[in-house]
Amino acid sequence: MDARKRSILQVLTEDYILSAEPVGSRTLARKYNLGISPATIRNEMADLEDWGFLEQPHTSAGRVPSDKGYRFYVDELMARPAIGHDLLERIRATYQSRIRELEWFVHQTARLVSDITGYPSIVLAPSWELGIFSALRFVRLGPDQALLIMRTEDGLTQNRTVSIPSELSLAQLNELALEFSREFSGMAIRDLQNYILDPLSTSLKQHWSLWKSALGWLARDGSDEERMTLAGPLNILNYPEFNDIEKVRRVLGFLEQDKAVEQMAQTHPMTGGVTVLIGTETSVADIQDCSVVTATYQMGERIVGQVMVVGPRRMQYAYVMTVLEVVSDELSQALRWA
Amino acid sequence: MDARKRSILQVLTEDYILSAEPVGSRTLARKYNLGISPATIRNEMADLEDWGFLEQPHTSAGRVPSDKGYRFYVDELMARPAIGHDLLERIRATYQSRIRELEWFVHQTARLVSDITGYPSIVLAPSWELGIFSALRFVRLGPDQALLIMRTEDGLTQNRTVSIPSELSLAQLNELALEFSREFSGMAIRDLQNYILDPLSTSLKQHWSLWKSALGWLARDGSDEERMTLAGPLNILNYPEFNDIEKVRRVLGFLEQDKAVEQMAQTHPMTGGVTVLIGTETSVADIQDCSVVTATYQMGERIVGQVMVVGPRRMQYAYVMTVLEVVSDELSQALRWA
DNA sequence: GTTAGCACTCGTGTGGTTAGAGTGCTAATT
DNA sequence: AATTAGCACTCTAACCACACGAGTGCTAAC
Numbered sequence: 001m002d003a004r005k006r007s008i009l010q011v012l013t014e015d016y017i018l019s020a021e022p023v024g025s026r027t028l029a030r031k032y033n034l035g036i037s038p039a040t041i042r043n044e045m046a047d048l049e050d051w052g053f054l055e056q057p058h059t060s061a062g063r064v065p066s067d068k069g070y071r072f073y074v075d076e077l078m079a080r081p082a083i084g085h086d087l088l089e090r091i092r093a094t095y096q097s098r099i100r101e102l103e104w105f106v107h108q109t110a111r112l113v114s115d116i117t118g119y120p121s122i123v124l125a126p127s128w129e130l131g132i133f134s135a136l137r138f139v140r141l142g143p144d145q146a147l148l149i150m151r152t153e154d155g156l157t158q159n160r161t162v163s164i165p166s167e168l169s170l171a172q173l174n175e176l177a178l179e180f181s182r183e184f185s186g187m188a189i190r191d192l193q194n195y196i197l198d199p200l201s202t203s204l205k206q207h208w209s210l211w212k213s214a215l216g217w218l219a220r221d222g223s224d225e226e227r228m229t230l231a232g233p234l235n236i237l238n239y240p241e242f243n244d245i246e247k248v249r250r251v252l253g254f255l256e257q258d259k260a261v262e263q264m265a266q267t268h269p270m271t272g273g274v275t276v277l278i279g280t281e282t283s284v285a286d287i288q289d290c291s292v293v294t295a296t297y298q299m300g301e302r303i304v305g306q307v308m309v310v311g312p313r314r315m316q317y318a319y320v321m322t323v324l325e326v327v328s329d330e331l332s333q334a335l336r337w338a
Numbered sequence: 339m340d341a342r343k344r345s346i347l348q349v350l351t352e353d354y355i356l357s358a359e360p361v362g363s364r365t366l367a368r369k370y371n372l373g374i375s376p377a378t379i380r381n382e383m384a385d386l387e388d389w390g391f392l393e394q395p396h397t398s399a400g401r402v403p404s405d406k407g408y409r410f411y412v413d414e415l416m417a418r419p420a421i422g423h424d425l426l427e428r429i430r431a432t433y434q435s436r437i438r439e440l441e442w443f444v445h446q447t448a449r450l451v452s453d454i455t456g457y458p459s460i461v462l463a464p465s466w467e468l469g470i471f472s473a474l475r476f477v478r479l480g481p482d483q484a485l486l487i488m489r490t491e492d493g494l495t496q497n498r499t500v501s502i503p504s505e506l507s508l509a510q511l512n513e514l515a516l517e518f519s520r521e522f523s524g525m526a527i528r529d530l531q532n533y534i535l536d537p538l539s540t541s542l543k544q545h546w547s548l549w550k551s552a553l554g555w556l557a558r559d560g561s562d563e564e565r566m567t568l569a570g571p572l573n574i575l576n577y578p579e580f581n582d583i584e585k586v587r588r589v590l591g592f593l594e595q596d597k598a599v600e601q602m603a604q605t606h607p608m609t610g611g612v613t614v615l616i617g618t619e620t621s622v623a624d625i626q627d628c629s630v631v632t633a634t635y636q637m638g639e640r641i642v643g644q645v646m647v648v649g650p651r652r653m654q655y656a657y658v659m660t661v662l663e664v665v666s667d668e669l670s671q672a673l674r675w676a
Numbered sequence: 677g678t679t680a681g682c683a684c685t686c687g688t689g690t691g692g693t694t695a696g697a698g699t700g701c702t703a704a705t706t
Numbered sequence: 707a708a709t710t711a712g713c714a715c716t717c718t719a720a721c722c723a724c725a726c727g728a729g730t731g732c733t734a735a736c
Contacts, residue, residue, distance in 0.1 A: 040709060043700095045699095046700080056699085059699065059715090059718095060699065060718065063698095147477075147497075159485075226445075233571075248575065248586075249572060256572065364729075375679050375680080378679070384731080397687095397731095398686040398727090398730065399730090
């Protein structure tokens with residue numbers, strides 16, 4: 001792949017990303033001064049098509065990058081501009097008011113990203129189940145009700161109202177909680193559900209129904225059912241490739257299925273940094289006309305969640321990647337203090 | 339309006355609701371044995387059109403109910419079937435597992451309704467701001483952190499982590515909370531934000547920064563920003579009147595704007611019972627091709643929120659109304675114990 | 677009051693044609 | 707040997723004319 005082919009592929013890809021129209025040799029020669037004639041470009045494009053970087057929707061149309069073409073563009077050709085000053089300010093401002101809770105951050109991040117990229121955006125919140133149990137505490141709310149608060153080492157908390165045996169005092173309750181915390185702290189919350197079934201100490205066993213109710217909470221309320229936040233799904237209606245109502249239904253239908261999206265997210269390497277899946281690389285038939293850009297964010301040193309952008313294959317890769325890089329970074333910063 | 343016109347209007351409306359195709363006189367005569375000829379039906383339909391109950395998309399098409407026609411159908415003609423046994427069981431089962439919190443109920447309700455009606459559904463959660471403040475409580479989480487729990491008379495709670503002056507003990511904190519609770523209980527939370535600016539007691543004034551932080555929470559975290567839950571928006575793609583991508587964008591765009599929807603919801607009488615707004619009756623240009631069915635639900639005796647269904651004008655009014663009646667009722671029941 | 681008959685309207689679907697964009701190939705040019 | 711001009715060819719989208727059919731309104735007969 002010589003320099004000329006590279007620049008043709010690059011220029012063609014960028015033109016198509018903007019125009020959504022198959023790009024012909026004449027257009028290319030006229031619009032960008034490459035110093036070569038349409039005929040030469042045709043020859044080069046024929047080669048690029050042979051090698052699988054380009055495709056033709058039909059014989060008499062221009063060329064369009066294939067998945068492989070986009071991949072090469074993303075990996076080798078694309079320029080990565082620095083983020084604009086205004087945009088950076090806006091992102092930072094979003095996280096400045098840090099009076100909020102994790103869930104709020106997650107929602108806001110999804111909105112922010114879909115807003116500034118113009119694509120649908122998905123944020124996966126930290127998995128509660130994978131968190132490390134740290135401590136348990138009761139707060140009595142009424143004669144037979146208490147607030148049960150559970151905390152992970154990352155500082156995530158879940159709380160809910162539980163019914164308690166009325167004969168227990170607040171002090172007794174918290175003594176129990178302390179015992180429980182000592183016993184199980186350091187254990188992943190997911191594993192907690194297994195271990196707790198066979199309580200080790202008598203005092204825990206004694207108030208079995210209480211723990212069972214707590215368990216019910218762990219298994220359901222605290223589970224990862226609502227880990228996913230989808231923002232701006234309608235954005236895809238702005239792109240002509242989704243003028244087909246059927247396509248829209250397929251894609252948005254997929255994005256609404258939490259489980260499916262979560263599963264797809266797991267195929268991304270959780271190594272930090274931004275990754276791109278192009279078209280069929282996602283291995284999901286419903287979104288084979290889409291690309292997905294993913295970044296991870298952290299609480300402290302641990303990667304706990306992902307920010308994703310889903311768009312048409314001719315996505316503004318460079319821009320989206322830069323945005324996600326910055327956003328996930330700022331989010332991680334914000335969570336450091338949360 | 340004689341009996342024959344009524345039955346023609348009814349039958350025509352129901353046929354159109356199912357078929358989405360303008361209904362002609364011949365169809366009507368053939369499909370339903372009304373005992374009259376197409377010509378007679380034509381004459382009657384001409385009258386109904388003159389009176390504004392029917393419309394013609396174009397000269398050579400069949401008739402379609404107008405807003406006024408639907409209104410008459412809903413108010414006078416429509417049969418209200420009892421809810422099916424299986425459906426009732428399903429609805430009840432959703433609320434049976436009452437281990438959850440309010441927010442979960444709200445989400446589940448939206449999903450349930452959009453699921454069984456096949457239309458997008460919106461649930462407005464109880465307004466936190468309009469709740470009546472009941473009590474405040476602190477739970478210390480760490481050396482300089484505490485969980486602040488606020489409770490309304492309805493039993494709604496909000497809680498968040500706040501930073502506290504490290505010199506305060508748990509006992510001191512809760513003494514403060516008690517004082518605060520005594521001072522302000524019975525007051526609407528919205529008003530609380532104004533009153534608290536001028537603290538009445540010295541001990542409250544003393545820990546001003548603490549209250550200010552709590553205030554910040556009340557003003558933002560606890561506000562009604564996320565009162566609305568939208569479920570199943572994609573359902574509208576199933577109806578042929580929304581094959582136009584522009585219409586879809588308009589409608590879904592509107593449904594995503596929390597504020598606009600909330601405002602529209604306020605135009606419904608909050609009297610309990612199910613209300614229907616048809617087409618332009620909604621006074622919202624973006625959804626003038628839609629109808630909205632709304633039910634209210636309660637916590638105890640107080641109406642605190644709404645369940646809405648948005649669909650095409652040719653909505654299955656009877657079915658949707660019955661479903662909403664039952665769902666809002668079961669939801670109110672479930673919240674009675676929450 | 678009801679209905680049959682009929683002319684009329686209008687949207688939809690079909691087939692054929694055209695215009696235009698773009699290609700691949702070949703031969704000429706550098 | 708690489709590049710380019712020229713040209714025939716292909717294919718789609720747009721356009722038009724046309725016929726079809728559903729449905730109406732009107733009139734006259736029942």
